[in-house]
Amino acid sequence: MKKIRLAAAACALAILAAGCAGEEKAAGNGAESTAEAAQYGEGDSLKQAGLGAMAILYDDSVWTYDETQGSDSSMAFTAADGSLLGLSCSREAFYQHPLDMIQITSQLNAAYEGFEELEAPTPVTVQGEEWYEWIYQYEENGVKTVALQRFYGKNYYAYTLTYIAEEKTYEANRNEALKVMNSAVMSVPDNDENERKAAEFLVGEWDLGDSGYLVLNDDGTYAWYMDAGKDEKNVHKGTYAGDVANESLGFQEGEGIYLVLFPEVLYADGKEGKTASAKYDYGISLTQQADGTYPMINAATFAMYSMTRQE
Numbered sequence: 001m002k003k004i005r006l007a008a009a010a011c012a013l014a015i016l017a018a019g020c021a022g023e024e025k026a027a028g029n030g031a032e033s034t035a036e037a038a039q040y041g042e043g044d045s046l047k048q049a050g051l052g053a054m055a056i057l058y059d060d061s062v063w064t065y066d067e068t069q070g071s072d073s074s075m076a077f078t079a080a081d082g083s084l085l086g087l088s089c090s091r092e093a094f095y096q097h098p099l100d101m102i103q104i105t106s107q108l109n110a111a112y113e114g115f116e117e118l119e120a121p122t123p124v125t126v127q128g129e130e131w132y133e134w135i136y137q138y139e140e141n142g143v144k145t146v147a148l149q150r151f152y153g154k155n156y157y158a159y160t161l162t163y164i165a166e167e168k169t170y171e172a173n174r175n176e177a178l179k180v181m182n183s184a185v186m187s188v189p190d191n192d193e194n195e196r197k198a199a200e201f202l203v204g205e206w207d208l209g210d211s212g213y214l215v216l217n218d219d220g221t222y223a224w225y226m227d228a229g230k231d232e233k234n235v236h237k238g239t240y241a242g243d244v245a246n247e248s249l250g251f252q253e254g255e256g257i258y259l260v261l262f263p264e265v266l267y268a269d270g271k272e273g274k275t276a277s278a279k280y281d282y283g284i285s286l287t288q289q290a291d292g293t294y295p296m297i298n299a300a301t302f303a304m305y306s307m308t309r310q311e
Contacts, residue, residue, distance in 0.1 A: 044179075051075050052089035054152075054159055057183040062176045077180075079173045083165035085180060089158065093248035094299065095241055095260040096153030098132035099278035101160070105134075105149070112138035124150070129186045137167065146170040150181050154188040155241070191243060198242030198257050201286075205310040208296075214307075216240060222261060236275050238264035249283035249299065257284040259296075 045061045051074070058077060063085055069076035077085040102121050109115045119135040131150045138145055144167035152159040161184060163177035199218065206214040213225040220241070226234035239262045245251065246258040259282040263275040281299040284307065288294055293306040 049075060049077075049087070051087045052159070053157065053186055053188040054087065054089060055185045055187075056087065056161075056180050058085070058180050059176065062173065063180070079176070081165070081169045081172055083163065083169060083173050083177075085177055086160075086162040086164070088160045088162075091156050092158055093156075093246075094258075094281045095155055095279065096158045097262055097278045098130075098151035098153050101151045101153060101158055102132060102134050102149075103278065106136075109136065109138060112140065114139035114144065118146070121151075126150075126182055127185050129184075131161075131181075131184075144168075148174065148177065150184075152184075152186065154186070155191045157188045159186070159188075191241075194243045194245065194253075195241055197244045197253075198259075201257055201284075202240070202242050202259060207308040207310055208305050209308075211305050224261070233267055233270040236263045236266040238262045246283065251283070251285075254286065256286055258282070259284060 044059045046057050047060050049056050049058060049065070062079055063077035064079075066076045066078050066084075069084075069086075073090050074086060074088040076087075079085075099121060106117075115136065115138040117134075117136045119133075121132045121134045124131050124133050129152065131152045133148070133150050135146070135148045137147070146165060146167050148163045150161045161181045163174065163181075165173065199216075202216045203218045204216060206216070207228055208214055213228045213230060215223045215225070215230075217223075220239050221237065222240045223230075223235055223237045225231060241260050241262075243258040244253040244256075246256070249256060249258055261280045261282075262278065263280070266273045266275050282305075283297050283299055285295045289306070291306075293308050296305040296307050297303070298305075
């Protein structure tokens, strides 16, 4: 068969460009005992590999580390039948959400012949952390190929684990790939201090004029109503986070606030639905305007808002 490459669009995210700066990458002997006991049997020949803040276990009688396909932000392992197991990581300009990562990947993969979703994204808990699993197929050089991917996002960090195989051999090493994925232990650094500082400014109620009425609660939840009447029939709700500095938005601490919304539910005319995206990024200037408002911009659409704090 033609060798599957990690660089295929099925296994790479366009957003994964920054790499895991300052993080370590290693493949070698050793295994964390709790993960080993939970995921592997005594007969497995285990080694440990690390990429950024992720550590995994792999059976080197099944997977061979392929240094030629790796980079500062990725690692690859191949099986005897040519199937591939890939790891990737990066630190991004904005906060990450697995569903947003999947949406971007889907848009990239749409260019592939025969691209089709086989299983919708589903949350899975691995070693106490939430990932999203997604399975799809596509054709490369006329060969039907299946990909099983898992996505993880925490503040600015994005991670993926990917198993790719030809359709006819996909099942052969699927369980072995899942063993590796189920062994993943994450140690991504938090951004708690900056989030706490941002919340000091953000928490409260904000009149956005014609753009609605935003309520940011101190428990990390939000509600964006279509008007100041707080009509529950027209609102989207979810969680939010923030930061006091963001290089991509062009401000340092004291100059602005980064706000990211993670919508969970949308009500339009009382009917429940979902928003078009899993997250929305905004930059808020701390330079108050003459009318007492703070300018806010949507980082993706560049739509402008004027925020007025309600006492």
